[in-house]
Amino acid sequence: MTRPTLLLTVLAAGAAACGGDSPTPHGAAAGPAGPVVAVTDSVIDAVYEAAGPAEPLQAATLATKLMATVTAVTVHEGDRVRAGQVLVRLDARDLAAKRQQVEASLAEAAALRANAEVTARRLRALYADSAAPKATLDAAETGLARAQAGEAAARAAAAELDATASYSELRAPFAGVVTQRLADAGAFATPGMPLVTVEDPSRLRIGATVPAALAHGLAPGRRVRARVEGMEVDAVIEGVAPQAGGLYLVNALVPNRDGRLPSRGAAVLHLPTGTRRALLVPEAALVQQGDLVGVWRRTAAGPALTWVRPGEARQGMVEVLSGVAAGDSVVVPAAGRGA
Structure with a gap:
């Protein structure tokens, strides 16, 4: 007797009267x-x-970390999207103003660090020629370390601002289909508020x-x-x-x-x-x-x-x-x- 590789199960459906x-x-x-x-x-x-x-297998509901007004929703339900495509834009004008402040702070920190390096190099040379006391050199080295730390902090603030600003544009994390459009232009978005759902x-x-x-x-x-x-x-x-x-x-x-x-x-x-x-x-x-x-x-x-x-x-x-x-x-x- 043959042994076919069939995978069959009993279904409940059938004729009201079978076998006749x-x-x-x-x-x-x-x-x-x-x-x-x-x-x-x-x-x-x-x-x-x-x-x-x-x-x-892949489904994502996109939200933002910002409190901002939705300026545009570029897709509708059923639209196919590619990975990285912009789906929602938020008003980020306040972040632009903050960016100017962060960039100014970064420039100031970089100038202070450069000046501290010059001072430290000069005092190292003077100390090597016994023309400057050890305490003065130590103070210059400390000032250089503080200036370097200040510049690093300014760069970190700029990176944080860049990360926050990235939430002003919500992009598709993978290629797929938009299954929910949960906001329209003019709506006020809050952190964690779902705006668009994409599924693959x-x-x-x-x-x-x-x-x-x-x-x-x-x-x-x-x-x-x-x-x-x-x-x-x-x-x-x-x-x-x-x-x-x-x-x-x-x-x-x-x-x-x-x-x-x-x-x-x-x-x-x-x-x-x-x-x-x-x-x-x-x-x-x-x-x-x-x-x-x-x-x-x-x-x-x-x-x-x-x-x-x-x-x-x-x-x-x-x-x-x-x-x-x-x-x-x-x-x-x-x-x-x-x-």
């Missing part, structure tokens, strides 16, 4: 045309479905809690299957961490460079727990009629449309939970899924 044969529709006495395949009883991977949100949807993180017995078999780097808003994707386990109540948090990363997966959508991790047996048919053999799903069975009495309860599909195959038995012959319609 429907009469062959008028005009289709021979049933649909297409190859005939057998329902196979296979060994598949059993999985535990752990639900959790699929959130962007190119990679999502699914976080789900699982029992301890299941977590012990998981390790970072392991590949698992996941489902985000109904779309099947591959995921890589990022980490496993203990939580309260004997549970473990499993984080898994999902690539999303094409942006087809919605950020903060509902997600499910399919975590392997072993193997089990399942009846499999090609997904293309399923026939959809309203809310009912069936397959065309070849019987001794002729073709019969049999309603079934399908499980999850993967890699072109789907598990059938009821309605058929191993060895039954089903038709894969040439036109694909349909009656």
Whole structure:
């Protein structure tokens, strides 16, 4: 018996009445045309479905350290931005005035340090020729040290001002999409007030809690299957961490460079727990009629449309939970899924 590498779980959805044969529709006495395949009883991977949100791996809400008026917000929700792009500008005229004061203080400190160096060099020479007392030289050296410290303090104040002034322009920390614009021009911003939120949807993180017995078999780097808003994707386990109540948090990363997966959508991790047996048919053999799903069975009495309860599909195959038995012959319609 083959052992396909399928990751399938039982879904609760199904037809209201499964397993019954429907009469062959008028005009289709021979049933649909297409190859005939057998329902196979296979060994598949059993999985535990752990639900959790699929959130962007990188998300940042930008704020400022200043108390200032917002002069411009250059983006709107949904705009794509590049790393370093200016998103918000604040009125920083008071910082410009303070910068003039700091620059004047720095120039004064530099002049005092230069004068102290000249004085110290002159007295060192005089002391070497025994033309100046040791106390005078010591005073000059002390004055030089104080002047150097004063200049260093002035430079530190200038650097602090530069750092503060950088908050007058808020820039995107990474390339991504603006998801929230929380202020408009004219608003008064205060320290810590959120102004813009940026997210990078190119990679999502699914976080789900699982029992301890299941977590012990998981390790970072392991590949698992996941489902985000109904779309099947591959995921890589990022980490496993203990939580309260004997549970473990499993984080898994999902690539999303094409942006087809919605950020903060509902997600499910399919975590392997072993193997089990399942009846499999090609997904293309399923026939959809309203809310009912069936397959065309070849019987001794002729073709019969049999309603079934399908499980999850993967890699072109789907598990059938009821309605058929191993060895039954089903038709894969040439036109694909349909009656």
